[in-house]
Amino acid sequence: MSNVQNKSKIKIAIVGNPNSGKSTVFNALTGLNQKIANFPGVTVEKRIGFFNLENESGQKISAEIIDLPGCYSLYPKSIDERIPFQVLCDPDDESYPDFVIVIADASNLKRSLFLCSQIIDLKIPALLALNMMDLAERKGLGIDSGKLSEKLGVPVIPMNALKKQGIAELKKSLLHSFSPPEKDFTDVQKYSPGITEEIKNIIHVSSDYAAFQVANNFEWISAFHLTPEKTGKLKKIISDRNFDSDAIKAKETLERYGVITVLIKEVVHEKGIMQGTHVRSKKIDSILTHRVFGYVIFLVILFLVFQSIFAWAAYPMDLVDRFFAWSKQMVAAAMPQGLLNDLVVNGIIAGLNGVVIFVPQIALLFAFIAVLEDTGYMSRVSFMMDKLLRGFGLNGKSVIPLISGVACAVPAIMSARTIQNRKERIITIMVTPLMSCSARLPVYTLLISLIIPAGYFYGVNVQGLVLFGMYLIGFIAAIAAAWLMKFIIRVKEKSYFIMELPLYRLPRFSNIGMMIIEKVKVFLFDAGKVIMAISIVLWLLSSNAPGNKFETIEKKYNTASQNSGINHDEIIYKIKSEKLESSYAGILGQWIEPAIKPMGFDWKIGIALITSFAAREVFVGTMSTIYSAGDKGTRSTVREKMQSEINPETLKPRYDFATGFSLMLFYAFAMQCMSTLAVVKREMRGWKWPLIQFAYMGALAYVASLTAYQLLK
């Protein structure tokens, strides 16, 4: 018995099948009052929202609502699906709810009721929200929700969450007292008499059925944080009884469906067959998954998406840059000159700039991906690509991360969560950063303009062709690395591709908007922290030198400028360049020079390589700082300065084809992105995988650059 009336705070969990409109209901209840956390011990995102209820006497009750990952039953098949079992069967779990909202897709009632029946048997007060009533209506299904409620023993609220229909009723019924029905859907005692009592003697569970779930899901028991002694006792009970969980789960499932089939006959009446939406969906499928057009359409969509990302993001990115340039000027002028001024301007603001600059692309990319996913198209792409990708140790579902990787690996890696098989997920995460992301674009553009003459080859822009080639090299490297890892990574878990292909539908813009906000937030706060920290460290390294070297340099030039009529700007450039050379960053550059020389790089490139470990695009900025020296001011662009740089040993241009190409290969393969490493660490819950990734990509980059330079020089 639960009576919300007397409580001031309640916890609600929301659970349902994938594609049942769970997120829509969640968003309709909470609006923007939501945040993302992690479930303890696993890399599963925990979406929590807040809203207020008002009881009859007008008192406010604050409700905290947890969005549990979509599932078809309480039996986990992936890390994500372990959460509903963990949260709903362990009353000591921090997220254990006061009650549960089960979301059912009314047009798919039978399958939804299966999960619902399991939840009801847990004896946590529950409520069934029959979502997508309009779709059921169009399918010609009449559902008697009153009768369904009577049969199930829990309140049933018909709703169309997308149109906000039924949300008010849902909130209202949350206030009523609930008592879970006495009778279970299935009598679990008959499968292994007495086992539930024995389990209840050892651990605290809410009901017989929860104890039965524990017996069945023993392999996931670590979720309960039990003492080794208790775990041992449970293990003994299960093995003493020869508890065959697979057979018992199957029996239980069949029995539940038996009860549900009878129930459905009583509450659902088919008002003639009107399969309008199905027929439409089938027609769309015959085009979008056509054996030829299917792939052509997919490529065209990809092309359009990337065109628009680069075209549309350019404007807001420019605004971001201008805003930060302006803030730098303002702050630099407003604060007293000195170390603190320099730290704020060149450390903190520059760092913030480096983070915020990616927001437009990330937001746009996620908008496109959300639309493709929400309409049901992405699952068809996975369907078309599964066989192809399987050969490389990947899964049809790896398509999304790989594609997203071309914009930014950070959100791409987050999107690999939908892959249930751990091995395929690891491989996907490990190779996604090899896809050429947008941060490599400025590096490629600069280097290509140095080593490839502008011109046309059979009417094709040669520089553009080389740029395309760099993207291709990244893709080939990703696929090849995946194929190799297929043999190396040992994870015993069978791979499946059993997945619902939802009906095509129009995108739901409120959900998409919410998702963009969510992803941008995660990026800004999680990745942002790392980028900021590294920027500050880099600032420290490049603005400090051992001993009083900086003073010596300044003194030298001060005397020089008094004695001769050298241009003032030129002296500032010279001071800057010599300071950089003698700074800690410069010392580091010279220190690694022997290691990078075989690849055709000097210490100046060395500094850029080091600074680029925060983020690749730092390369261009570092280059312009380094090469802003020794120059009469006539050749002002970085490109021209780099072009005129002479290698003192060969007396040929420093940036010849060999060095330039070698450098591009290095940027294509090396893991020079702190944000990606941070997100991999977050996703894989530890430093093992990001470190392996850093090492293998570094090795690949080194070998590729070395080989290229030695062959080409």
Add this chain to the structure above:
Amino acid sequence: MLTLDKLPVGEQAVVMSFTNDAVKLILLEMGCIPGETISVERIAPLGDPIAVNISGYLLSMRKAEAAAVEVRRV
């Protein structure tokens, strides 16, 4: 016995039994239970996976998984 991967596109059949326990569990809880009508709606362009109509919705599975589903034509 006829298995689902061999069922021609568009032909109706009834789910009979399963020959793989893991596949059986996943499919059962998704409503693919013995006695349900099933039909192959389409095959992916590269010949695998397939998409089947079951219990009023479309479900995709690999041929290897479909081979574990025994069906009877109706």
